[in-house]
Amino acid sequence: MLSILIPTYDYDISSLVEEIHAQLAKTDYIFEILCLDDHSNDQATIKQNERINTFSNAVYKVLPENIGRSRIRNLLAQEAKYDWLLFLDADVIPVNKDFITKYVETISEEKEVIYGGILYQKTKPKQENVLRWVYGKEREALSVKQREEALYLRFLTLSFLIKKSVFQKVKFNEDIPNARHEDTLFANDLKHAEVHLTHIDNPVYHLGLDTSKEFIRKSMESVEVLIVFLKNNLIAHDDILITKVFARVKKFGIHHLLSAMYRWFGKRFERNLLSNNPSMFVFDLYRLTYLCYLDKRQ
Template identity: 50%
Template sequence: MLSILIPVYNYNICPLIKELHRQCLESEIEFEIICQDDGSNQYLIENNEINLLKNTSYTILEHNIGRSAIRNVLAQKAYFENLLFLDADTLPIHSNFISNYILQINIEEKVVYGGIQYQKEKPIKSEVLRWVYGKSREALVVEKRQENPHISLLTLNFLITKSIFKKVCFNEEIPNLRHEDTLFSFELKQNDIQIIHINNPVYHLGIENSETFLKKSEESVSGLKYLVDKKLIDIEYVKLSYYHKMIDKYKLSVIYGKLFLLLKSSLNKNLLSNNPSLFIFDLYRLGFYCTLKN
């Protein structure tokens, strides 16, 4: 009935897998849990222990193939029609997590997204930016996500069928710069596949430090610009590229980019502080977008 698919990279997935396995047994469903390691060099011994669990497998690729390709590999390996994708650094919040997804399985063509939450306690200073961003921009209630259902999809906790995945899978041709989930959701929208939002969240546990997150955010901006330049997504699909379009319309992009470079160190100081501003974070990303060449 259900194939649970988990891409892994340098993360201990034992707590996640044991909880999923327990819930699947309690639900008395046919299931499999497939964990595909994308060339990790950490936690290999610990993670290998999950092979002792019934209907569970953990295998390791010799070389890293990237976030898009690893998900496609998992889908190809899956035996059942219903695919539940989870990121390795997540953990179900509720004991009926699997049961909630089982209730969504029917003949209707749809993708189901359960949502994400972050810990309530403020983390150490070096991790605050990722935590603030996640709580404000990602940990949205169902009603808020439903306002723009496709762009609200995060690919760390969603249910999809093989038949849909054959129509829309993850694009392996784009650079490994993030925003593969943005392209995935856009193509779902283009194919008129609805996204249903439910309250079935996981905790996101793998919070990067602020410097790493800022660097990844720059990579993400570069990835977005690539998708826009290659006309793989509409420029208005993501707010950042839309705002850049607006300032570029009035020939202000070059000026904004130069101003960003002058103020970058000051913006960095705020973003790496104990009280980062998401408004400044947005200005930072827009400024970085303006510095990128065609």
């Protein structure tokens, strides 16, 4: 018995639900599809999503207020009726027509969390979206073998199956700022709770590419949140690569130079990242120098 849980905000998920429902209709699985809208502003999108309610065993509801990415996922799990929860982000679509079947066939007594992976379209997008596409292809679209080399670090929450009993013990952290990294903390909590995580080859396409400017903004906000996490002991330096490197450069006193580099070269870094051929080395250096800059200002 399967609960498919989809949070959304100002995004048309009707095609995603239609595809998932079509796959489920070809099986004898007992299922429900629960979609919660985090108080969207776009009335046209809401109207489009309301057709989800015409599908059997599917519900789309708009929340009376915006509650954020972590709380809405916890609320979906709370309202779910069945033993296994399949979380899907709004801006994904299954790569294969046996997507649901592959997940279900992986279920066994010892399995607790199952992650199928992510892919990006092969065609290079227009320049304003290139940075997010390059980052996704190089850092997220990994094979099972690559993901298993860093079991929890390379887990993403945009498509995963989890036992409801396990989720009730871990959940998404609702006390963090609503500014990214809820998946980082969730994966870290799974690791420390010694939850069994299985990686399989069952990807979704990530469709919702931010513009390069928007992705830079979100990435820098994420760096700011990392400072909060470290100060409040929500993560250790070794839990994330950037904070691990930061701890090392600080140990050797190099962080002062890197902080200065952010001030001197920040605009040059951005020009590269906004180009048609952004460098992931520059992206990493930009974030690391900003982290050093923020730390020095504390």
